[in-house]
Amino acid sequence: MRNGHLDPIDRAIVASLQRGVPLVERPFAELAATLETTEATVVARLARLIAAGVVGRFAPMLDAEKLGGATCLCAMAVPCDRFEDVARFFEQLPEVAHNYEREHWFNMWFVLAVERREGLLDAIARIERETGLEVLALPKLEEYRLELTLPL
Amino acid sequence: MKNVTLDPIDRQILLASQDGLPLSITPFAVLARALGLEQAELLARLRRLQERGIVRRVAAVPNHFRLGFVANAMTVWDVDDAHARRLGRTVGALSFVSHCYLRPRRLPVWPYNLFAMVHGKSREETEGQRAAIAALLGDACRASDVLYSVRILKKTGFRLRPQDPEAKDEPCSG
Missing domain, CATH: 3.30.70.3460 (Alpha-Beta Plaits)
Known part of the structure; x- marks a missing residue:
């Protein structure tokens, strides 16, 4: 993720999460399965992407x-x-x-x-x-x- | 659209989550616990808010620049009013256009009525996108301009404020 170079998994996570997660107990389960990784990995990468400013925030998007x-x-x-x-x-x-x-x-x-x-x-x-x-x-x-x- | 009210619990949920959900594999359970709610109730409320369109989605907000889209531009077009709606729909359907709006002109300083946001990894790519829009608009377009983003100065998005909007605003001090 140095210099904004994301690996393919980072890109897949951002691409998927910008479209939104399902409102269920385990919102990252489906994405983790698709990427053949664990939910904990998805969450850890999301935290890193937020810390690096690649993702501004992960939150409900409100319509004023x-x-x-x-x-x-x-x-x-x-x-x-x-x-x-x-x-x-x-x-x-x-x-x-x-x-x-x-x-x-x-x-x-x-x-x-x-x-x-x-x-x-x-x-x-x-x-x-x-x-x-x-x-x-x-x-x-x-x-x-x-x-x-x-x-x- | 008037008198849309959020009940106090919905409001509390949105206020507690709008800056960012807990980074956990069970973010809604963590949030529910913090608010003293059952997870099932919190999820049911969020789903209802999404059905009503108040929550568009629960999602990550990407920073285009940091993702390598360094040539982000607002392309603006003065399109014949007789064709603006039809052409707006066509431009909005292009894969590289992220937002497309019809807006009022403000003559003489602002002659453009159609706005299309485009994103490229280089100015060359963005200019190609702009040329593709120009070709689509054809003779219906009288003038156009392109406004490249230099910097994102703020990107917080719309936020609820803690106070009840029905309450009278106190004058801002300081």
Whole structure:
């Protein structure tokens, strides 16, 4: 796993676990059998993959909209000399679910996710107030794919 | 979609697990024990939450960069509204597109309405993916751009907050 070089078993574990586990007492049993290894090995490798940052976390993925909340993709053009400050501000803002630096005039792209629809406008207003920068809000109108799995 | 409420036990389960399940061959048993629940009840509740779509799945979140996908890009397209829905479905079905959305334009600063996330192991590969999308869109596409990811600054995902959302928010201090 040095330098991000995963062995085939690591890759198979990530590929399978990104699609989800069955909600049963022994959620790794089937995967372990497929890989001809033990559940303990799967869990030990998962722990290593998490420690190495290859896997962010292993947890229930929640859908804010199904809970009556909302999500919204937003972008900002942040001056270079303020970029790290704004990134740090977003780091501790719970409404910011994801944040990416991108190569573009709009160089900061983030997803707001809130448990109540009304929280979205509040969050945008707060960000604009605290940063003095304009937020470009791009809520989704339609979604054509939400398959977060990549061929590994 | 209004008035979706989580009962307090569901909420407790999600709060206790959203940062990561116990790394055990029986993670649900360990979690149930920590919460003072029977494992069977915890599993039944998680299954119900999954049926309702509140839990999409219980899964690992991979870091694309660390998996060797170093050329991740948001490709954006200004697609004729008359064809945007049909073409969005077609683009979304491509194997290398992980997410595809129709979004509002924000003229004059943002003329693009179709967004497709693509992931390559090199920019060359990603440019090939972009060319394949361009070919699919054909004349319906008036302009496009590509925004490569430089860094993941935050990837916590949506998280429940400990307080009841019905309760009035206290103003943030500090």
